Amino acid sequence: MTSYASCPPQHITTPDSVANVLQLTDLHLFPDPDKMVAGVNCHDNFERCLSQAFSEDVRCDLIVVTGDLVNEVKTEIYDHIFARLDATGIPYVCIAGNHDVTDEIGEDLPFEQRKFVAHAPDTRLLSDFRVQLNHWQLLLLDSSVVGEVGGRLSSESLTWIEQRLKNHDDPTVLALHHHVVPMQSEWIDNHLIANSEQFWQTIQPFSHVKSVISGHVHQEFAYKQDDIQIYATPSTCYQFEPQQDEFGYDKDAKAGYRWLKLEANGELSSRVVRLAEVSASASV
């Protein structure tokens, strides 16, 4: 079977000119598949999200994984994830989150007492990569900053975005790990992409930008700015409490994933699906 990790898809066409995109985000897998965080087994939840999504009556045309694939930067965890995604037989693309380039030592400690260890990203993670989906384009961006938790888009990335938007007037979805508008949550808004203003200035002139999707915030979020639909998506493992200035797990929210439907007429619709029968109750 073709490994999409080593040969990511660049063109996807579907018979009905509709593309169904499955967004999975913030897998946070550990080397130990039994490892629990906040009462959640991240390894099992990833499997359950995949299984549940594929049990739905939806043809999946592309899987987009928007960062934080691992909780410890170890090649063997990526090997497992990419083998699992290869086994689906569905094209997929993965981009980096902060946990893919920065190990946090002391995650049980208050944030300011943790140590941060820099890692080069796994070479299978994509950066500034374009996928043509029927007559849509998906632009995959890398907002990770090696050794840091917060995000930033490089000047090269911003130039690349501008060029792609100038060269292709197809309806466009941009995907990156970090969020691009505040979530009314002080601790997590400290990790907003640092140059969000530049990002918005770059994309605002292009009316064919339809949506920006991200992960990182471990919660569902939808917001419209300048006619651009902004979505954040629940993690496949544990969730964070929304609209809180201090860090906290959301004990009631279940893991989930997002579907995006890219219609032939340029319309986009989306929905989040939560895992059934999975307890996300936190033990902290």
Ligand SMILES: [Fe+2]
């Ligand atoms: Fe995350």
Ligand SMILES: [Fe+2]
């Ligand atoms: Fe993150």
